[in-house]
Amino acid sequence: MELALLESFENYIDAHIIAGRLENEGIQCWLKDENTVTVTPFFSNAVGGIKLMVAADQVEQAKQLLHQFLMEKKSNLACPYCGSHDIELLPSDKPMNMLGAIGTWLVGRYAISTDNEWTCYNCQKKFKEPVDTSKEGQGGEEQNS
Numbered sequence: 069m070e071l072a073l074l075e076s077f078e079n080y081i082d083a084h085i086i087a088g089r090l091e092n093e094g095i096q097c098w099l100k101d102e103n104t105v106t107v108t109p110f111f112s113n114a115v116g117g118i119k120l121m122v123a124a125d126q127v128e129q130a131k132q133l134l135h136q137f138l139m140e141k142k143s144n145l146a147c148p149y150c151g152s153h154d155i156e157l158l159p160s161d162k163p164m165n166m167l168g169a170i171g172t173w174l175v176g177r178y179a180i181s182t183d184n185e186w187t188c189y190n191c192q193k194k195f196k197e198p199v200d201t202s203k204e205g206q207g208g209e210e211q212n213s
């Protein structure tokens with residue numbers, strides 16, 4: 069079967085969550101380079117992270133679903149300052165190249181790309197953690213397949 073690259077992830081948790089959701093929608097998924105990344109997270113950038121591969125003839129459908137998941141996720145997140153949902157996770161101003169990654173590694177931080185920041189387009193503020201509005205007013209029900 070022919071495979072196509074859908075998306076690269078920097079950690080296996082994200083990759084597994086997305087792969088699981090796509091499989092629920094009938095998309096066949098494979099995770100490539102997963103072992104390399106898990107064993108040596110420092111080289112995550114070098115190998116391009118974990119690649120989520122899908123069947124080539126399902127890639128368009130998978131892209132749409134992926135977009136939908138991201139929109140769903142985003143629609144639950146709000147700016148902690150003004151409550152706007154018009155927010156986006158952006159890389160911080162610092163360029164993260166291999167040299168930066170090595171520096172990050174040398175000072176003992178595990179994750180390479182923790183320098184992303186959320187930006188609110190409404191109030192222009194930047195923040196590390198958006199408010200998850202999906203947790204409000206729920207009876208703690210988790211969907212399990």
Ligand SMILES: [Zn+2]
Pocket residue numbers: 147148149150151152188189190191192193
């Ligand atoms: Zn705001």
